[in-house]
Amino acid sequence: MLKNNLVYLNTGTLGPAPKLVYDKVSSLMKRLESNPAIENFGPLGQEMEKTRGKVAAFMGADEDEIILTRNTTEGISMVCSGISWNAGDEILTTNHEHGGAETGLDFLRDTKGAVIKKIAMPFPVSSKDQLLSLIKSNITDKTKILLLSHIETVTGLRWPIKEVSELIKDHDILFIVDGAQAAGMLHIDLHDLGCDVYTCSGHKWIMGPKETGILYLRKAIQERVNNVFITGGYGVYSHSSGTRNAPIIIGFGDVLDWHMAIGTKRIEDRCLELAAYCRAELKKIKGIKIISSDVADLSTAIVSFSLEGGIKNGDVFRGMRDKNITIKRLPQYNAIRISNHMFTTNADVDKMIILLKEYLV
Numbered sequence: 001m002l003k004n005n006l007v008y009l010n011t012g013t014l015g016p017a018p019k020l021v022y023d024k025v026s027s028l029m030k031r032l033e034s035n036p037a038i039e040n041f042g043p044l045g046q047e048m049e050k051t052r053g054k055v056a057a058f059m060g061a062d063e064d065e066i067i068l069t070r071n072t073t074e075g076i077s078m079v080c081s082g083i084s085w086n087a088g089d090e091i092l093t094t095n096h097e098h099g100g101a102e103t104g105l106d107f108l109r110d111t112k113g114a115v116i117k118k119i120a121m122p123f124p125v126s127s128k129d130q131l132l133s134l135i136k137s138n139i140t141d142k143t144k145i146l147l148l149s150h151i152e153t154v155t156g157l158r159w160p161i162k163e164v165s166e167l168i169k170d171h172d173i174l175f176i177v178d179g180a181q182a183a184g185m186l187h188i189d190l191h192d193l194g195c196d197v198y199t200c201s202g203h204k205w206i207m208g209p210k211e212t213g214i215l216y217l218r219k220a221i222q223e224r225v226n227n228v229f230i231t232g233g234y235g236v237y238s239h240s241s242g243t244r245n246a247p248i249i250i251g252f253g254d255v256l257d258w259h260m261a262i263g264t265k266r267i268e269d270r271c272l273e274l275a276a277y278c279r280a281e282l283k284k285i286k287g288i289k290i291i292s293s294d295v296a297d298l299s300t301a302i303v304s305f306s307l308e309g310g311i312k313n314g315d316v317f318r319g320m321r322d323k324n325i326t327i328k329r330l331p332q333y334n335a336i337r338i339s340n341h342m343f344t345t346n347a348d349v350d351k352m353i354i355l356l357k358e359y360l361v
């Protein structure tokens with residue numbers, strides 16, 4: 001579906017839907033409009049309800065732990081606006097979280113007196129132990145929420161979520177994982193990861209229809225999240241959700257079938273292989289500093305680097321955009337972020353690097 005000759009290296013912001021999903025959603029939109037109420041609350045509505053089960057299978061969860069949202073931000077907001085809180089209780093997080101996650105935390109600070117503590121993240125990170133020590137040394141008796149990204153939006157760092165769950169399991173801490181950059185890139189088994197809450201978007205690495213998202217609430221903590229959107233239950237459509245867009249939700253189920261057919265582990269392996277190539281090629285260049293970790297179990301398909309020598313990332317972003325290469329200009333560290341997804345080729349990476357070099361000489 002991407003336009004011809006486009007090198008698309010920003011799935012981390014928004015992924016391109018495969019043609020089969022685009023075609024399906026388009027045809028369902030047409031069908032819906034042919035008899036809206038009958039279709040949306042009849043056959044299409046019934047079909048849409050199957051998507052939760054597909055999400056559960058895709059992510060290693062039970063269907064009654066899954067809520068279909070519109071995006072990652074909404075999932076975190078639903079949790080933060082639906083839990084009880086005592087003024088002075090603390091939230092532990094990092095300075096590398098996305099604004100979409102911070103909105104929910106800021107709400108707790110502004111309306112309920114939460115104290116937000118942000119770990120200043122090192123970059124690049126050198127070991128898992130370094131990360132686990134940061135958590136251990138920053139938790140206090142007052143910590144009630146720990147929010148981490150499964151994969152950092154800034155550097156693409158992969159947090160060892162399972163180990164962190166293990167580390168905090170004897171504390172009364174709600175562990176929220178922002179999976180926006182991980183779902184669709186990594187093979188994910190939520191029960192194995194052990195976190196309490198996991199939120200992600202369908203329109204990034206999953207490459208689904210836009211405005212699709214997932215909120216996972218581990219069974220044991222569900223009573224702690226009391227949000228008006230889910231008073232009608234976790235079904236896709238209920239009296240509290242109101243009308244949903246059946247075609248995009250069905251298309252979301254289809255894109256998950258597509259990932260499962262390709263194989264989630266296979267997708268992860270390919271993405272990591274390509275990112276390793278991208279990092280290796282970038283390492284040959286002078287005038288940039290790679291801020292993504294190079295350690296095998298901490299690195300992902302995201303590779304970020306800062307530009308040195310006075311070159312501005314905005315200029316490189318615009319120059320690449322005008323030559324049909326889509327990259328992400330990060331708000332931090334004068335950096336650029338490259339997303340290496342399964343549809344990206346080594347030749348795409350090469351084209352980006354050739355153009356990058358023109359700015360660095």
Ligand SMILES: Cc1ncc(COP(=O)(O)O)c(C=O)c1O
Pocket residue numbers: 012013071072073074097098100101149151152153178179180181201
């Ligand atoms: C780590 C992270 N969290 C949350 C978001 C927000 O995603 P959405 O706009 O789909 O809610 C992003 C978007 O880039 C992200 O990278």
